[in-house]
Amino acid sequence: xxxxxxxxxxxxxxxxxxxxxxxxxxxxxxxxxxxxxxxxxxxxxxxxxxxxxxxxxxxxxxxxxxxxxxxxxxxxxxxxxxxxxxxxxxxxxxxxxxxxxxxxxxxxxxxxxxxxxxxxxxxxxxxxxxxxxxxxxxxxxxxxxxxxxxxxxxxxxxxxxxxxxxxxxxxxxxxxxxxxxxxxxxxxxxxxxxxxx
Amino acid sequence: xxxxxxxxxxxxxxxxxxxxxxxxxxxxxxxxxxxxxxxxxxxxxxxxxxxxxxxxxxxxxxxxxxxxxxxxxxxxxxxxxxxxxxxxxxxxxxxxxxxxxxxxxxxxxxxxxxxxxxxxxxxxxxxxxxxxxxxxxxxxxxxxxxxxxxxxxxxxxxxxxxxxxxxxxxxxxxxxxxxxxxxxxxxxxxxxxxxxx
Numbered sequence: 001x002x003x004x005x006x007x008x009x010x011x012x013x014x015x016x017x018x019x020x021x022x023x024x025x026x027x028x029x030x031x032x033x034x035x036x037x038x039x040x041x042x043x044x045x046x047x048x049x050x051x052x053x054x055x056x057x058x059x060x061x062x063x064x065x066x067x068x069x070x071x072x073x074x075x076x077x078x079x080x081x082x083x084x085x086x087x088x089x090x091x092x093x094x095x096x097x098x099x100x101x102x103x104x105x106x107x108x109x110x111x112x113x114x115x116x117x118x119x120x121x122x123x124x125x126x127x128x129x130x131x132x133x134x135x136x137x138x139x140x141x142x143x144x145x146x147x148x149x150x151x152x153x154x155x156x157x158x159x160x161x162x163x164x165x166x167x168x169x170x171x172x173x174x175x176x177x178x179x180x181x182x183x184x185x186x187x188x189x190x191x192x193x194x195x196x197x
Numbered sequence: 198x199x200x201x202x203x204x205x206x207x208x209x210x211x212x213x214x215x216x217x218x219x220x221x222x223x224x225x226x227x228x229x230x231x232x233x234x235x236x237x238x239x240x241x242x243x244x245x246x247x248x249x250x251x252x253x254x255x256x257x258x259x260x261x262x263x264x265x266x267x268x269x270x271x272x273x274x275x276x277x278x279x280x281x282x283x284x285x286x287x288x289x290x291x292x293x294x295x296x297x298x299x300x301x302x303x304x305x306x307x308x309x310x311x312x313x314x315x316x317x318x319x320x321x322x323x324x325x326x327x328x329x330x331x332x333x334x335x336x337x338x339x340x341x342x343x344x345x346x347x348x349x350x351x352x353x354x355x356x357x358x359x360x361x362x363x364x365x366x367x368x369x370x371x372x373x374x375x376x377x378x379x380x381x382x383x384x385x386x387x388x389x390x391x392x393x394x
Contacts, residue, residue, distance in 0.1 A: 012375065012391075013367035014211060160391060164371030170210035174361030178209065180387045183380035190377045190389060194209075194357060 001125065002057060002132035003152040006142050008169055011159050015166035016139040057131025058124040059091040060117075062141035066093045066110060073099050079110060087136070090127040092120045094141060117144050139167035147173045151196065154178065158190040198322065199254060199329035200349040203339050205366055208356050212363035213336040254328025255321040256288040257314075259338035263290045263307065270296050276307060284333070287324040289317045291338060314341050336364035344370045348393065351375065355387040 010016045063069050066079045079085070081104075088107035099112040113120040124133040135145050145151050146169075156169065170176070178194035185191075207213045260266050263276040276282070278301075285304035296309040310317040321330040332342050342348050343366075353366065367373070375391035382388075 012373070013365075013370070158377075160377050160394075161374040162367050162370050162372065164367075164369065168210075170359050170361075172361065173210070173359050175359065176209070177358040179384065180355075180357050180382045183382040183387050183389070185377045185380040185389075187376065190380050192380070192382075192387060197357075 002128055002130055004121070004133045004135065004145070004150055005056065005153045005155065006135035006137075006145065006151050007155045007157065008137060008139070008142055009157045009159065010169050011161055011163040011166075013162045013164065014168040014170060015163040016137070016142070016169050017167045054086055054088060054134075055132070056089070056134035057128030058089055059087050059134050059136045060120050060124050060141065060145075061091060061093055061136040062138050063093060063095045065136060065138050065141070066095075073097055075099075078102050078104065081108070084108070090124070091136070092124050092127075094120055117141070117148065117150075121145075121150060139169055139171075142169060143171060143173050146170065146176055149176070149196070153181070153196070154194045156192045156194075158192060160188070160190070199325055199327055201318070201330045201332065201342070201347055202253065202350045202352065203332035203334075203342065203348050204352045204354065205334060205336070205339055206354045206356065207366050208358055208360040208363075210359045210361065211365040211367060212360040213334070213339070213366050214364045215360070215362075251283055251285060251331075252329070253286070253331035254325030255286055256284050256331050256333045257317050257321050257338065257342075258288060258290055258333040259335050260290060260292045262333060262335050262338070263292075270294055272296075275299050275301065278305070281305070287321070288333070289321050289324075291317055314338070314345065314347075318342070318347060336366055336368075339366060340368060340370050343367065343373055346373070346393070350378070350393070351391045353389045353391075355389060357385070357387070 008016050067077055079102075081087075083104060084106040085091070085104050085108040091108060091110050092113050093110055094117060095112050096114055097112075098114050101112070102110045104110070111123065113123060121133065135142050135151065142151075146154070177197045179197050181193040181195045183190065183192050205213050264274055276299075278284075280301060281303040282288070282301050282305040287306050287308060289308050289310050291314060292309050293311060294309075295311055298309070299307040301307070308320065310320060318330065332339050332348065339348075343351070374394045376394050378390040378392045380387065380389050
């Protein structure tokens with residue numbers, strides 16, 4: 001059985017997403033642009049990090065990572081990842097309304113799970129087999145798995161600026177103990193890896 | 198002129214002190230013990246870290262780092278650092294009520310500054326000469342200097358557990374940009390150094 005991993009880009013004050021998410025600004029106004037400008041467009045970190053993330057055999061994401069929640073499903077809308085999402089495997093979307101699975105180009109299939117994070121993890125583990133399950137985000141979903149002690153390897157990519165407001169990793173995650181595994185500093189980002197204690 | 202440095206031990210969720218500080222529990226119930234047990238009693242980090250901190254030529258601390266604020270000064274009370282505090286140099290205490298300086302054994306003298314962080318830093322710089330000024334804490338004091346962009350080198354010593362509640366580094370520090378300088382992982386703590394941008 002593989003590991004349950006999570007990669008999350010955060011600010012120095014652990015904000016992983018802004019509060020006002022929308023189709024135009026999935027990370028909230030300004031936040032996404034700053035993360036991308038500071039972390040991924042410098043090139044040095046991009047290929048490794050992305051390769052490690054998409055190497056998982058299955059993915060779990062929250063409702064807001066798939067698309068904005070406007071109440072009932074708009075079945076013409078297939079998420080904001082475009083026709084060929086980068087996952088290229090099964091993605092289990094935590095949500096409250098059932099929906100048929102959506103098969104995209106390039107191997108990504110979105111499955112919609114209404115029974116909560118535990119069920120989503122069971123399904124993802126079964127789909128991943130020996131490979132890892134990656135908690136793809138967002139912050140609220142990651143915090144739910146952290147609080148339940150279900151994340152084997154947490155990789156935080158810390159951008160060196162504060163945002164001050166937004167959804168933070170570890171918010172309401174009390175009493176979690178992990179083991180520091182590694183850290184790496186580049187001029188633009190600090191990569192921290194923690195393993196489950 | 199030396200640097201303005203700050204060393205702060207924090208939890209994974211950036212809590213540097215509990216909310217209910219008292220004479221018995223200066224970091225708040227449970228918090229201090231956990232930090233010390235996890236970070237300093239393992240030995241490996243202790244001498245280096247402490248040497249680097251007390252190498253400064255002058256120190257700045259908040260009122261609660263000197264002792265609990267019970268309203269008027271109790272002049273028999275000389276802070277909770279004991280008769281021979283570890284600083285061995287001038288310590289400028291931010292406070293709202295004037296008090297005569299207190300000279301302790303071993304070279305530590307507490308000076309009480311009622312004109313705010315800017316004045317305290319001027320006095321500390323003058324006292325330190327070519328040596329560094331260390332922001333000794335607590336969290337509120339550190340955040341004030343971070344928000345003002347006055348910290349040249351911030352060293353966070355991150356214990357690998359969450360506390361969930363307490364005073365956090367970077368709270369209300371918006372728009373701060375720093376440069377990642379180094380990171381080091383031990384089995385018990387992650388040391389992160391950031392420099393002023």
